[in-house]
Amino acid sequence: MWTLLMGCGLTCAAALFTQWAIWRVRTPARQSRAIVLIFVGWSFLGAFVFAHTWIEWAYFMTLQALLTASYLITFSAVEVDSPSLVMAEMLENANEKGVSPQRWHEVLNDQVLVKPRIEDLIRDQHVERMGSQLVMTGKGRGFISLFLRARGILKTPKGG
């Protein structure tokens, strides 16, 4: 099991290095998809090297899938600036002068916070633009249904 654990670590390191090398040359248009492809590719290669029985294979792929999903969800905060993190940096830059309530709204407006996210939804094919209308695609419905179900189970209100 220790070999499998180390194998997972090495496989992830190789995937991260591959991603870094590609990103430094040219950032892919659909970054999440590219990350999944890199990690899945390395996972199969890693399983071939480190897993020798089907149960080891199952263990290896389980941890690789978890690592890929966790990394993907973390990288989404790198890909797009999180408003809360931007706000924390604004507060640091302002020092003791602070940030006035109206300053937030001047800097963090619809063009900065909303418009780019709509464009991301279109790029990721969750939404299609038809004239002035935005239409949800099947992919978008599938994506959001998981979150809506979780919200229903946890009884949490509409977030944002």
Next chain:
Amino acid sequence: MTWLGLIFSFAVMVGLQVAFYRRQLATTQGGHLISHVPSLKKAWVLCVAAQAAFLDYGVFAFHAVSLTVFAYGYYHFLNMCRTARRIRLLTELIEAGGQIAEAELMRRYPAREMVERRLFRLEESGQAGIENGVWILKRRELLRSAKVMRGIKRVFYGSLK
């Protein structure tokens, strides 16, 4: 069949987290604002401890790492449910029947509301507060996360986008 046991314990962790969270929700005022971190932490500890009772050292280490990575991913998933802009925008779209004018979508979830929600959360968590009419930084945890993200961004993109 220890691997199936591991898969089963992922489901147990989610079940326990939901149960703990709902109990907390029922007993706390302003329930919808409570964090899901304490319930997840409890569920994670119970699941890892249960593994320690039944497995030998090497298998336990693998299970503990897997459960920790799962808990980390699940934590971010729950965070996305509560705070992600794209989830909120898609929710508005679903509620509008799957089609909406772009201007209407921006009216339903404007930047002003996004900022107000985040200022509220920053204040609630003690990260920021108002002094003499301006917002100031009170704690540095979130700022540290911001710096880590900037660092990762620099590594992958060379310069800041």
